[in-house]
Amino acid sequence: MPVRQLIPEDLADIAPGPELARMLAGLELSRLSGFDCVEVLKAQYRQANHERARVLAVMAEVGLCATGPADDELARMPEPDEFSADEVRAALGLTRRAAEAQVSLAYDLVSRLPQVHAAMQAGTVDEPRARVFSEWTAELSAEQARAVCAELLPQVPKLTTGQLIERIKKLAIAVDPDWAWRRYEQALADRKVVGYRNQDGSANLSGYNLPVDRVAAASGHIDALAKAAKRAGDCRAIDHVRAELFLGMTDGSYAGLDDAAIVELITTRATDEPEADDRSGVGAAAPEHHTGTDTEATPATDAPASTPSPTPAPTRAVGAATRGPVQTLAGTELRVRLSTLLGRDRYPAELAGWGPVHAELARDLTAALAAAQWRFAVTGEDGQLSHCGTTLARPAGFGTRSATCRGVVELQITAGTLRVLAADLTTAGPWAVVVADLARQLDHHPPHGEDGTDATRRFPGAVLRRYLECRDRSCVMIGCRAPARTSDQDHTIDHAAGGPTTRANLGPECRHDHRLKGEGGWKLDQPHPGVFRWTSRLGHTYYRQPPAIIEPLLDPIPSEHLPYPPIAPTDDGWANDRIWDEAEPDPPPEPDPPPTPDPRTDAPPF
DSSP states (O other), X not given: OOOOOOXXXXXGGSXXXXXXXHHHHTOOGGGSOHHHHHHHHHHHHHHHHHHHHHHHHHHHHHHHBOOOTTOOSOOBOSSOOTTHHHHHHHHHTOXXXXXXXXXXHHHHHHHTOHXXXXXXXXXXXXXXXXXXXXXXXXXXXXXHHHHHHHHHGGGGGGOOHHHHHHHHHHHHHHHOTXXXXXXXXXXXXXXXXXXXXXXXXXXXXXXXXXXXXXXXXXXXXXXXXXXXXXXXXXXXXXXXXXXXXXXXXXXXXXXXOOHHHHHHHHHHHHHHOOSOOOOSSSSSOOSSOOOSSOOSOOOOOSOOOSSOOSSOOOOOOTTOOOOOSOOOOTTOEEEEEHHHHTTSOXXXXXXXXXXXXXXXXXXXXXXXXXXXXXXXXXXXXXSOEEEEEEEOOOOTTSOOOOTTOOOEEEEEEEHHHHHHHHHOGGGGGGGHHHHHHHHHHHHHSOTTOOOSSOTTSXXXXXXXXXXXXXXXXXXXXXXXXXXXXXXXXEESSOGGGTOOSSTTSEEEEOHHHHHHHHTTOOEEEEEETTEEEEEOTTSOEEEEOOOOSSOOOOOOOOOSSOOOXXXXXXXXXXXXXXXXXXXXXXXXXXXXXXXXXOGGGSOOOO
């Protein structure tokens, strides 16, 4: 048995700082009694709050710095500007949204709410509660905010964040009767729609700060349609029907349909949906080649191709989401290994800007995107790009290319694997026509071809632009996930300064980072084509290397547990259930930061 280690009797009174840090570092947790462990936990939390306050103070100061290492004047801006958070973002490897939120909070605490920041340094306020003070007093005057903070800071250690918000609301209305009305008006001015991925691979689409009356009306409309579908025979859970309606109304699937037609459509789909859909093969392959000129993909009816997946894919549960025949998929960019589409593996694909998706969904999406532009990226064994281009070839039944479809599918394969498949096309099943076309282009097209146009022209041609989008994958700023296809193709050496329109002088930048290079005072150069070196206005240098097209991944490891089927919610009492509820629901788990918005919706730089 280990000998018990005693903690100082005055541990609760030791102020956070170097002394408390040294004392805590000398403790062996396994030698503490249960009672003392709790005391140490509280002391460690005070110390962590103290350290976090220091981090925020440094962030705020970085946001004010205006000069690089060669200047001795220690110049400071009066307040952080639009590009202040980018240094923090690059230095700490944060997303732009996360860095902006952190710098904004830091400067607000240091400048407007110094008493809250002081309480953090004293260890009595943590960052979540400090953020509540910052956000919920934002519309108050400085004097009003100080009064609210002075009243509540002594009570903070005993209040949860929810309780603290309620206290601030009451005090804010007391000191400023117009506060609630003004906050509501400001919220409406900030209304937006945001989509983001969850950790389990699903995604959320949410409208924020919307007019309450219209949200109530929209909820009632979806609810009425869902219940009409249930009464018409839809056997899915009411929440699943509502979700299908919500997506169909926003992705264009129900364009031109009235309410009765929508109910009939989703009810028919639910009735026709199979109980289990085997996804172990190559996806939606049909028995005969589609030779027409229409752009709709023919539904799959054939069995999987002759090359089975070595790892059987799971079957789809009853009630799982399915893709309807009317689907725009506007702007979708899917990146998937050709070997996965052939059923040779189940490696994840990627939705550009959103992250990885599982193989079965990737096969479904590839079939749904038959009318999209299909690109190919051939790599060496190291996964780096060697050839790229486009193909009009499609497996039997997939339909044909349509110029009106703005989606993109990128087929990824190593040169070695492509040559092996091309040597015996029978192993490629319905994908043989695609493999043959890629192999032909690999043999007859030079690697890394420019678009054959004059390098003095202002904008890259289609071939060069596609190559850059394939090579760079996303915005070339450190950590930015904005897809290259929706970013500006920027001249590293400005075109106006004689910079050529070539792959060695171009790179995609989202609208913010394009302006960061121009208006934000950052410098950018390409020591080698595809290697981007950013120099911040404070003098730090950050490199962005060419990303691999095909990344090395682990082979499957058999699970010790059998896969369990998804559990559908109970549907008892659906007729009396509703979406709209006056009561505030429990907050959802904190999501990952959403992807960078489409830069094409922002104002262009000048």
